[in-house]
Amino acid sequence: MDTKWTVESLKNFESEIGDIFNSGKIKAPVHLSDGNEEGLINAFKNVSSTDWVLCSWRSHYQALLKGVPAELVKSEIISGRSISLCFPQHKVFSSAIVGGHVSISVGIAMAEKNNNSKNHVWCFLGDMTSETGVAQTSIRYAETHDLPITFVIEDNGLSVLTDTRNVWASTHLRYEEIKSSKVVSFKYKSKYPHAGAGVRVQF
Amino acid sequence: MGKYQIELSKAMELLASNDKTVFIGQSVAVAGTAMRTTLENINSTRLIEMPVDEDFQMGIANGLAIAGYIPVSVFPRWNFLLLATNQIVNHLDKIKEISRLKIPPKVIIRTGIGSVSPLHPGPQHTGDFTEAFKLMCPNINVVRLDSYEQVVPEYKLALEREDGVSTILVEWGDKYAD
Numbered sequence: 001m002d003t004k005w006t007v008e009s010l011k012n013f014e015s016e017i018g019d020i021f022n023s024g025k026i027k028a029p030v031h032l033s034d035g036n037e038e039g040l041i042n043a044f045k046n047v048s049s050t051d052w053v054l055c056s057w058r059s060h061y062q063a064l065l066k067g068v069p070a071e072l073v074k075s076e077i078i079s080g081r082s083i084s085l086c087f088p089q090h091k092v093f094s095s096a097i098v099g100g101h102v103s104i105s106v107g108i109a110m111a112e113k114n115n116n117s118k119n120h121v122w123c124f125l126g127d128m129t130s131e132t133g134v135a136q137t138s139i140r141y142a143e144t145h146d147l148p149i150t151f152v153i154e155d156n157g158l159s160v161l162t163d164t165r166n167v168w169a170s171t172h173l174r175y176e177e178i179k180s181s182k183v184v185s186f187k188y189k190s191k192y193p194h195a196g197a198g199v200r201v202q203f
Numbered sequence: 204m205g206k207y208q209i210e211l212s213k214a215m216e217l218l219a220s221n222d223k224t225v226f227i228g229q230s231v232a233v234a235g236t237a238m239r240t241t242l243e244n245i246n247s248t249r250l251i252e253m254p255v256d257e258d259f260q261m262g263i264a265n266g267l268a269i270a271g272y273i274p275v276s277v278f279p280r281w282n283f284l285l286l287a288t289n290q291i292v293n294h295l296d297k298i299k300e301i302s303r304l305k306i307p308p309k310v311i312i313r314t315g316i317g318s319v320s321p322l323h324p325g326p327q328h329t330g331d332f333t334e335a336f337k338l339m340c341p342n343i344n345v346v347r348l349d350s351y352e353q354v355v356p357e358y359k360l361a362l363e364r365e366d367g368v369s370t371i372l373v374e375w376g377d378k379y380a381d
Contacts, residue, residue, distance in 0.1 A: 052270075086302040093269065093302070097293045103259045104294065107266020107274075114225075115270075137259045 001044040002067040007037040010061055013070060017060065017077055018197030028080030031058035032192040036154050039186035040065060043122070043152050052112075052121045054105040055094040057083040062124055066092050099125075099134040102151075106138045109149035121149040128159030130175050131168060142182045153185035160194040204240075207351040207378040211241040214358035218275055218311065219245045221362060227251045227264060228277030228313075236279045237379055238315065257283055261290035261312075265298070268308030268369075273362065278314040281330045281373070288339075295369055296340040306367040311358075318376030333373050340371070347373040351381065 014032050021030050033040075044065040047053065053066045060082070063073045068087045076085055083096040095101040105123035112119045129135055130153045142149045153175050157164055165171055175183050192198065218224045226245065230236040232252040242250060253260045257278060264276035278284035284291075291312070299307040317328040337345045346357050354374075361370035 081301075084301045088302050088304055095294060095301075097289060100262070100289065100294055103262025103290070104266040104269065106259075107263035107268075108270045109266070110263060111267050111270030111272055133256075134259055134262070137254070137256050138262075141254065141259070 001041075001047050001065055005041065005065055007041065010037045010041075010064065013064065013074075014060060014192075017074070018192070020078065021197045022199040026078055026080065026082070028082060029195045030077060030082040030197070031195055032190075032197055033058055033061045034190040034192050035156070035188040036186070036190070037061065039154065039188055042186075043184065046120075046150075047122055048120070050091070050119050052091045052093075052105070052108050052119065054101040054108070054121065054123045055085070055092070056098075056101060056125060056129065057094065057096040058126075059085050059092075059094045059124070063087060063090070063092050066090055068092060099129050099132045101125075102129065102132075102135050102138045105149055105151075106142055106147065109142060109147035110145070112148050113145075117148075119148065121147075122152060123149060124152045124154060126159065127153060127155040127157060127164045127173055128162070130155075131164065131173055136174065139180055139182055143180055147182075149182060151180075151183045153183060155185055155187045156190055157187070158194070205351075205379055205381045207354065207375075207381045208237075208241060210351045210354035211238075211374065212244060214355050215241050216244055217355065217358060218273075218362055219249055221273060223271065223273045224275055224311075224362070225249055225251060225267060225272055226275045226277060227253050227260060227267075228279075229253055229255050230279065231277050237318070237376060238277060238279055238313070238374075257286035258288075258290050261287035262294070264310045264312075265290055265294050265308070268295075268310050271308075273309065273311065275311045275313060278312070280317045280328055280376075281314050281332045282317070282327050284312070284314045285330075285332065291336075291343070291371075292339050296342045299342060299367065304367070306365065309364075309367050309369045311361045311369070312371040313374070314371065315374040315376050318379070320377060331373070336371060342368065344368055344370045345373070346370065348375070351378070
């Protein structure tokens with residue numbers, strides 16, 4: 001983990017990206033984080049530099065906490081690659097497809113186990129993704145094969161504007177009902193919309 | 204055993220000669236499909252039997268490749284592979300552009316057009332989507348193995364190429380007896 005990051009400095013980074021986006025200088029979507037700083041900082045306390053980090057379309061914080069230089073993350077975002085940030089040299093991969101990175105994470109964990117390595121895989125996913133078939137399959141497979149992987153569920157209760165628990169007609173999600181040694185989670189609320197930073201930007 | 208099947212067995216042994224290859228899929232480690240007969244000479248430690256969940260299997264293949272392996276992801280029929288389309292089209296085909304690695308991780312995908320004789324399994328088991336996948340995957344080499352002479356050379360190219368290009372190799376179930 002890059003220990004220099006604090007709740008405040010992460011918020012400042014994202015706020016600056018939001019300002020740049022609102023000015024129309026980023027010609028691609030961005031998905032900003034807010035409110036999950038503490039949960040991610042706690043999760044990253046266990047992440048080493050040789051570990052893998054797999055993310056969804058909202059991954060600025062994870063890249064920073066993994067140790068990718070802030071200027072490089074910012075440059076990539078401004079270049080239009082926010083929704084699928086990948087930094088192979090830092091073992092950070094993202095996918096802009098729901099659940100896309102989840103089974104990929106399992107494959108990497110399988111490789112690390114086969115190599116008898118001590119490297120761990122950290123798969124970050126949202127609450128709606130955690131309910132998908134591929135997430136359920138991935139968690140079960142990782143459990144039964146005891147793969148070196150942790151799924152970190154960041155639960156803001158929403159998928160875009162869809163209420164996850166409403167559409168599943170359940171007050172509890174699967175990760176709350178069935179505890180797994182491979183899953184950690186936290187809940188948060190974000191001030192940002194699903195995409196963008198609150199200002200309509202015409203391209 | 205026909206020439207086509209013999210050549211496929213040779214091709215699998217060629218793939219297994221590389222320490223980085225690992226075969227994953229349903230009926231790779233146990234009997235159950237015609238393809239399995241071509242894997243019988245492969246050391247069982249290289250064969251990973253998978254749950255039936257094609258997109259999950261393909262995601263695992265992509266992950267293994269990112270971590271340095273050369274996975275051979277086996278789908279007995281095109282119609283089954285369709286369920287892995289997300290991982291092939293949205294991820295494997297786009298990995299070079301997304302990661303901007305000069306040499307991206309590669310996967311070798313093996314699939315087939317279901318045989319229609321002596322049993323015809325119907326339209327859900329006999330599809331050929333070779334041309335469609337060529338259009339959907341501009342960064343993947345999609346090759347249909349129409350003759351036994353193609354088999355070993357195409358698998359050799361898929362294994363030995365150093366440009367990170369992945370390959371989908373399509374075989375004909377009805378040619379196993381040829």
